[in-house]
Amino acid sequence: MENNNKQILIIGKPATSKTTFLVQLYSLMRSGNGAIKLEGLPESIKPIEDAYKRLRRGETTQPTPADNNIDLILNLLRGEDAFTLVCPDYGGEQINSLISNRIIKEQWLKLLANSNNWLLFLKLHDLTAMHDVTTKPATESENHEENLKTATDYELSEAPEMVELLQMLLFFKACGIQNPITHIELKVVISRWDELNSDISIPADLLKQKLPLLYEFVNSNWGKESISVWGLSAQGFDLTSDENKEKYLEEGNEKWTFLVRPDGEQSSDITELLSSLI
Ligand SMILES: Nc1nc2c(ncn2[C@@H]2O[C@H](COP(=O)(O)OP(=O)(O)OP(=O)(O)O)[C@@H](O)[C@H]2O)c(=O)[nH]1
Ligand SMILES: [Mg+2]
DSSP states (O other): OOEEEEEEEEEEOTTSSHHHHHHHHHHHHHHTOSSSEESSOOSOOGGGHHHHHHHHTTOOOOOOOTTOEEEEEEEEEETTEEEEEEEEEEOTHHHHHHHHHOOOOHHHHHHHHHOSEEEEEEEOTTOOOOOOTTTSOGGGSTTHHHHHHHHHHHHHTHHHHHHHHHHHHHHHTTOOOSSOBOSSEEEEEEEOGGGOOOSOOSHHHHHHHHOHHHHHHHHHHBOGGGEEEEEEESSSSOOOSHHHHHHHHHHOGGGGOEEEOTTSOEESOGGGGGGGGO
């Protein structure tokens, strides 16, 4: 049995479910119901302690303070294989400031140097689809002025920002894009999946529809084997109603979390997102 360190880097703006995912991942591995399990309890779960207690009570997490950068370190087992997972949790505001200031902090250089497994967390449920003037006249739009504004915000911000962010991270990792990238495994994770109102079940198709620029960028720069698009509902459903809170209290917080695999199949084992680590 060999032991080695694996580091995943979750990259995500505020409220993309980073902390909720870590808590649910920890809880599932602790329950022994995922393919990857905890090997003994960790010395500390400080980075997620408060969020863990909240979700156990059926309450949602709170935003991670912008200057927090603490690693969650877990000893894990998959079958006979043992490994140590190092996973930082940080305030998503750090990503916003990286995008707007283009200045990277030293901590981030270390994070990038230490990880070849990136999970890019995106939330798409609160993006409004653009009014497509190639198929519908502009006047058909229900609220023309409002849609124009949303379309502009949408087009100029989310997709190009994400592309710029990835370009910056690749630059700081000294990774060129002359050849398809194969040594950094990128999983694009569409989080808060339960909040999406979409008939599309294949995560990559949804990404293509909502953020075509980002879709093209990752597919043209990453090798086929090294890029995949997943859906994730770390929380499972919203926790505003007493009825849903009750479900958390009675059956456990980790019971409701689910993944949507690249082929559209759902799985309750969110440790699958780590499967390429070992
Ligand atoms: N319905 C639903 N809501 C979710 C889900 N995941 C997160 N949320 C909600 O989104 C909020 C933000 O989630 P967090 O996990 O704290 O997000 P974060 O990426 O850690 O955010 P920062 O710490 O601010 O960077 C939570 O408080 C929940 O209200 C989900 O899977 N489904
Ligand atoms: Mg957080």
